[in-house]
Each structure stands twice: as structure tokens, then as C-alpha cells.
Amino acid sequence: MKFDNKKKIKQTALDLFGQKGYEETSLSDIAAVVGIKKPSIYNHFSSKEEIFTDVIEDLIKSEISSYHKLHEIEHPGSAIEQVRRVFDSFCHRLLTTKEARLWKRVSFYPPDPFKEFISKKFYELEVEYSRLLRSIHASGKRNGYFMHIDVDQFTASFLCLIDGVFLEHHYYTEEIFKERIESIWKVYELGLTNNKGV
Amino acid sequence: MKFDNKKKIKQTALDLFGQKGYEETSLSDIAAVVGIKKPSIYNHFSSKEEIFTDVIEDLIKSEISSYHKLHEIEHPGSAIEQVRRVFDSFCHRLLTTKEARLWKRVSFYPPDPFKEFISKKFYELEVEYSRLLRSIHASGKRNGYFMHIDVDQFTASFLCLIDGVFLEHHYYTEEIFKERIESIWKVYELGLTNNKGV
DNA sequence: CCTACCGATCGGTAGG
């Protein structure tokens, strides 16, 4: 394949940028994994920055298309079951894909030359998150859920939950983490289903 | 003052390590802010790594003593009011101190040579968090709160809340952030005060 | 795709 190494460079960059960070990953590191020498990278990319933007661009596209899919499929069950399903799907993606690992790192600590670029991409993704969550909130509301929770409160609390879970995943071992997820969900679910005034 | 510059180096390192990260901060950067030349740093520290561990050690001590204080003072009001007060105090610390900014960065993405060191310090802090939250849970329980939430669920959900809030702070402007905090708290409070079965 | 090389910068040392 003619473009095999270009793909390999991008996959390796995705992995190493996510593991060690952009600045801490050298082009020699990437070349070594691909099995070529550093200058050969310049046959495919004109700079390290171009590799980064290419990789991020790909990753955003795949995130967006995955949220589109989540949005289009049928959502059987109660609103709470739907939220739980989206929660699981977000968590799974967040915890298992290299794309999510890199995206979280750079949205949290963007490398200096990319601050503006990252924040633009961040708001593109936000649109997708919000669309999905708003639609769940609306359909839940029609069925008598979310009595004391408006759509902005729902969206904000859900995204905070996801972010918190993501951080916890960094701190704890797999076993402890799974227990914690259930504890966290329990309290969140109690919040969503509270039907009396405060 | 004889140790003036040693203090200045540590304060500058605290600031720059938190802003740009450990690897991205050079000793020349630090020296420039302090107003000396790079080699003069070695009059006070034997290596860059020593500066880092010194700074982190200080920061952990000050975090722990601040949680001791939170733990010792009187906690008037309902359990929910107490939790909100601790929430505000965590948030305030997290969002305004250089110590918290650096600590979050390195606990989340520890520089390679310090992975073990950081994880040891992380568990020291956990002990303090847990002590405080467990005591609030116990006193709340005695007054009829937390009917459906055991102490581990409370602790896990509270720490997740705090971590989520911390990430949100990175993403949004101050105004949007303050709205989001209230939305997030609203749902969390509904969770804590839910008195009916699910 | 490679070897050979560039200027800049890094953490750290020598010597005063």
C-alpha cells in the first residue's frame, strides 16, 4: 500500500500524543514505532504541527459521527434507562478509545500553539453533545420525568458527571473504579428521579 | 534575606509548572522570572526534579492542613447546608489557588519520573478527603439525611462532582461556569434529598 | 525512503 506509512504515522501519533502528550512525543519516537527514520516523516507531513491537526481533525469527525448514530437509533425504555444507556456509551468510549484519551488531554491542557484550534473544535463537539441530551430531556419530560430539572440543568449535570467519571478513571484501579461508577450513578439517578420539592 | 531567592524559585516553579507543565517549563524560564541566571538555581537545588518534589511536598502539606481546619470547625445547619459549604470551599480552593492548579495537573498527567511519587501523595490526600466526608455523612445520617445513600456512595459522588466541576472550569468562561455550577449542584442536591425509593 | 547535518534549546557542570 502506498499510503500505509502515512496511516501508521497518524495512528502512532494518536497513541503517543495521548499517552505522553504532544510536546513529550518526539518525531523520532513516532518514526521508531512506524519502523522508519525521522526525516521520512516529512514525505507525508510538512511539520509536527500538521500531524497533530490532522489527527485531531480525524478524531473530531469520528466523535461527531458516533454521536449522530447514538442520536438516530431508537431509545426504548424509560427516560432514566435512556440516560443510563447514554452514560454507559459515553463512559465506554471515554475509557477504551485512544481518540477519547487524546481528546481529553488536549481539551484539558492544549499544547500552546493549538489553544485556539482546540477551543474551536471543543465547541463543535459541544453542539453534538447538547443535541443528544436535549432530545433525551424533551422526550423524558413528555413522559413525566425531569419534573424539577430543566434542560440546561440536565445537560450541565450530565456532562459534569461524565467529566468526573473520566477523572476518577485516571486515579483508581479498574475494580475500585467500577464500584465508584455505580455509587456515582446511584446518587445521580436519585437526583433525576426526585419528585418532591427540596 | 538569605533564602529569599530559594522561596522565589519555589513560588515561580509552582506557578509555571501549573501553567505550562513540568517538562514545558525550563530552568531558564524560572530563573528569568526570579531575576537570576539559570546556573544560580543550583545554589539552592541540586536538580530540576528536586525543585518539583519540594514544591509538591509543600503543596500537599498545605492542602492537608486546610482540610484539617475544615474538619475541626463547627458545622452548623442541615447536612445539605454542610455539604454545600464544603462544596463551595473545595471549589474555591480548586479554582483560585496555584497549588490546586498544579496538583490537578500532575495528579491527572504526572510527569514520567514522578508517577510513583505522585500516586503516593494522592493517597495521602484521599485519607483527608474521606475523613471529612465520612464525618459529614455520619452526622447527617443521625439527623435523618442520606436515607438511600451509604457513606461510600456519598464520598464517591461528592468527589466525582468536584472533579467534574474542576474540568468544567477549564472549558468555560467565568459567567457560563457559574451558571453551570448551580445547575450541577441542583441535580446533586435533588439526589441527596431524594427520600422515596427509586 | 535514507544519511548527514543545521541551529536552538535542554539540564547540568566547571571554575571563579
Place this chain on the structure above:
DNA sequence: CCTACCGATCGGTAGG
């Protein structure tokens, strides 16, 4: 506290 310097490594280029 400084100047002067070290070996290593960085992103990137020349030339084939």
C-alpha cells in the same frame, strides 16, 4: 551569584 561551556536531543533541511 556569574560566564562559559558540556553532551544530548529537539524539529527540520539538503541532497540523493
